[in-house]
Amino acid sequence: MxxxxxxxxxxxxxxxxxxxxxxxxxxxxxxxxxxxxxxxxxxxxxxxxxxxxxxxxxxxxxxxxxxxxxxxxxxxxxxxxxxxxxxxxxxxxxxxxxxxxxxxxxxxxxxxxxxxxxxxxxxxxxxxxxxxxxxxxxxxxxxxxxxxxxxxxxxTAIGENAVSISYAAVELAKKVFDSLEGRTVLIIGAGKMSELTAKHLVCNGAVDVLVANRTYERAVELAERFSGRAIEYGSLFERMHDADIVISSTAAQDFVVRKPDVAEVMKGRRGRPLFFIDIAVPRDIDPAVNDLSDVYVYDIDDLNGVVESNLEERMREAERAEAIIEEEISEFLRWQESLEVVPTVAAIRAKAEAIRQAELERALKRLGGLSEKELATIDALTCAIVNKMLHGPTARLKAAAEEADGYLVVEAARELYGLDEAEGGRGPGLLRTLLNRKAREMHDTHAANETGDGLGC
Missing domain, CATH: 3.30.460.30 (Glutamyl-tRNA reductase, N-terminal domain)
Incomplete structure (x- = not known):
C-alpha cells in the first residue's frame, strides 16, 4: 500500500x-x-x-x-x-x-x-x-x-506558555493577582485586540466587564458580547475605581490615561492593585503611571517580550515532541511491515501449526497407548496435510504480492485468516470495502446501460 x-x-x-x-x-x-x-x-x-x-x-x-x-x-x-x-x-x-x-x-x-x-x-x-x-x-x-x-x-509542556498578545496579557495579570476569579475588567476603546484580551480574561475567571468608548453605541455593542455594561466615556475615571484590570486600545495620538488621573483613582482603594494593559500604538497610558504604588502598567513591548520568551520555551518542548513522533512512526512502520507478504505467510503457517498441534494433542489423548513409530507417523501425516493445504495459497500469495496492487491480496489474506482480529476497530475491513466498491461499480454500470439509447452508449 x-x-x-x-x-x-x-x-x-x-x-x-x-x-x-x-x-x-x-x-x-x-x-x-x-x-x-x-x-x-x-x-x-x-x-x-x-x-x-x-x-x-x-x-x-x-x-x-x-x-x-x-x-x-x-x-x-x-x-x-x-x-x-x-x-x-x-x-x-x-x-x-x-x-x-x-x-x-x-x-x-x-x-x-x-x-x-x-x-x-x-x-x-x-x-x-x-x-x-x-x-x-x-x-x-x-x-x-x-x-x-x-x-x-x-x-511535554508545548501548550502551557502564552504565545499571543492576548494570552500574554492574561499571563501577566495572573502574576499581579493570585487569581482572576471575580475580577472586574474595564475596556477603553472597542477594538478587536481589546475584545480578544477581554475574552481571555473572562475565560480565566473575570466576571464583570465595563466598556468605555467615545462612540457610546460601539461600547454598548461590545459590552453585550460579554454580558457587560457600557459606560459613558466622560465617567471613565470615576468607574475605573471599580476595576481591577484596565485594557486600553484606542486610536488616540496622545495619552488618554495620565498619572494624576490614576493617582486620584487610587485614593480609597486601600492598596488594591490596578493592572493596566496598554496595547495601543501610539501608547494610551502615560508610562509615569507605573510609578504609582500598587499600579502595574504593561505595554505592547512588554507583552511581546513574554510572547517571544514563551515561543522559545515552546520550541524547546517541540524538540521533545519530535522525539515522541519518531518513536510512534517506528511503531506504525512495524505494523505496516506486518502487512507485507513474508510476515503474512509466516503468520498463516504459525496459526495453522498452532491449530495442528492442539488438535493432534486432543486426538492422541483419546487414542492412547500408541508406539513411538505410530506417533511419528500421525505427526508426519498431519504436517503433510497442513503443508499441502497451504502450499498453493501461499505460493499464489507470494506471486500476487509482486504486482502493483499486491498489498490488496495480502490484506485480503490477513482478513480471511483472521490474523489481525486483535486490532479491532469499528470500520469495515479493506476486503469488505473493496467488495462494496465493486458492487457499486457494477450497479453504476447497470444503471448506465439502463439509461442508454440502445446504440451501445
Whole structure:
C-alpha cells in the first residue's frame, strides 16, 4: 500500500486560495464518495481547516494516487489544475505518517502548541470513517495519530506558555493577582485586540466587564458580547475605581490615561492593585503611571517580550515532541511491515501449526497407548496435510504480492485468516470495502446501460 498526501496550508498558500479549497462538514460525504470512487484510491480522509486543506489517500500506485487527488481537487472546486499545483505540497510514503503526526501535535500549526488541531483531525477522520472511506490502514494510522497528539500534550509542556498578545496579557495579570476569579475588567476603546484580551480574561475567571468608548453605541455593542455594561466615556475615571484590570486600545495620538488621573483613582482603594494593559500604538497610558504604588502598567513591548520568551520555551518542548513522533512512526512502520507478504505467510503457517498441534494433542489423548513409530507417523501425516493445504495459497500469495496492487491480496489474506482480529476497530475491513466498491461499480454500470439509447452508449 502507498500513502499519499496532497495539500496546502498557511505556509504555501494565501487566504484567497485557501478559501477556494475548503470542504465544509456538510459536503464531506459527497466529496469523499467522489474521491474514493476513483479506482486509484482505496481509502481517504479530507482535513479542512481555516489554515489548511489536506487529502490523505491510500493507493495501489503512488503516481496514480497523486494524479487522482490532484484531479479531484481541481474538478471539485472548478479550479485550473496548473494554477492550483503552484500552491500544493505532495508527500508520499513514510513522510505522510510523519506529517500527520506533526500536524496533530500542532508542530505544523501557525501557532505551535495550539490545541484545536487535534480535534479538527478527529472530526475529519470521523467523517471519513462514517462514510466508509477508511479501512484497516487509515483506521490504524489516524487512531494512532490521536494517541501521538495526546502523548505530546501530556509528556511535554508545548501548550502551557502564552504565545499571543492576548494570552500574554492574561499571563501577566495572573502574576499581579493570585487569581482572576471575580475580577472586574474595564475596556477603553472597542477594538478587536481589546475584545480578544477581554475574552481571555473572562475565560480565566473575570466576571464583570465595563466598556468605555467615545462612540457610546460601539461600547454598548461590545459590552453585550460579554454580558457587560457600557459606560459613558466622560465617567471613565470615576468607574475605573471599580476595576481591577484596565485594557486600553484606542486610536488616540496622545495619552488618554495620565498619572494624576490614576493617582486620584487610587485614593480609597486601600492598596488594591490596578493592572493596566496598554496595547495601543501610539501608547494610551502615560508610562509615569507605573510609578504609582500598587499600579502595574504593561505595554505592547512588554507583552511581546513574554510572547517571544514563551515561543522559545515552546520550541524547546517541540524538540521533545519530535522525539515522541519518531518513536510512534517506528511503531506504525512495524505494523505496516506486518502487512507485507513474508510476515503474512509466516503468520498463516504459525496459526495453522498452532491449530495442528492442539488438535493432534486432543486426538492422541483419546487414542492412547500408541508406539513411538505410530506417533511419528500421525505427526508426519498431519504436517503433510497442513503443508499441502497451504502450499498453493501461499505460493499464489507470494506471486500476487509482486504486482502493483499486491498489498490488496495480502490484506485480503490477513482478513480471511483472521490474523489481525486483535486490532479491532469499528470500520469495515479493506476486503469488505473493496467488495462494496465493486458492487457499486457494477450497479453504476447497470444503471448506465439502463439509461442508454440502445446504440451501445
Amino acid at each position: 502507498h500513502l499519499v498526501l496532497v495539500g496546502l496550508s498557511h505556509k504555501t498558500a494565501p487566504i484567497e486560495m485557501r478559501e477556494k479549497l475548503t470542504f465544509p462538514a456538510a459536503r464531506q460525504a459527497e466529496a469523499l464518495s467522489l474521491l474514493t470512487g476513483d479506482a486509484a484510491i482505496a481509502e481517504a480522509v479530507i482535513l479542512s481547516t481555516c489554515n489548511r486543506t489536506e487529502v490523505y489517500a491510500l493507493s495501489s500506485d503512488v503516481d496514480r494516487g497523486v494524479d487522482a487527488v490532484l484531479g479531484f481537487l481541481a474538478d471539485y472546486h472548478d479550479l485550473d489544475r496548473h494554477d492550483l499545483v503552484r500552491y500544493l505540497y505532495i508527500v508520499k510514503g513514510e513522510a505522510v505518517v510523519r506529517h500527520l503526526f506533526r500536524v496533530v501535535s500542532s508542530l505544523d500549526s501557525m501557532v505551535i502548541g495550539e490545541a484545536q488541531i487535534l480535534g479538527q483531525v478527529k472530526e475529519a477522520y470521523e467523517h471519513a470513517f462514517e462514510n466508509g472511506a477508511t479501512g484497516r490502514a487509515f483506521n490504524r494510522l489516524f487512531r494512532q495519530s490521536f494517541e501521538v497528539g495526546k502523548r505530546v500534550r501530556t509528556e
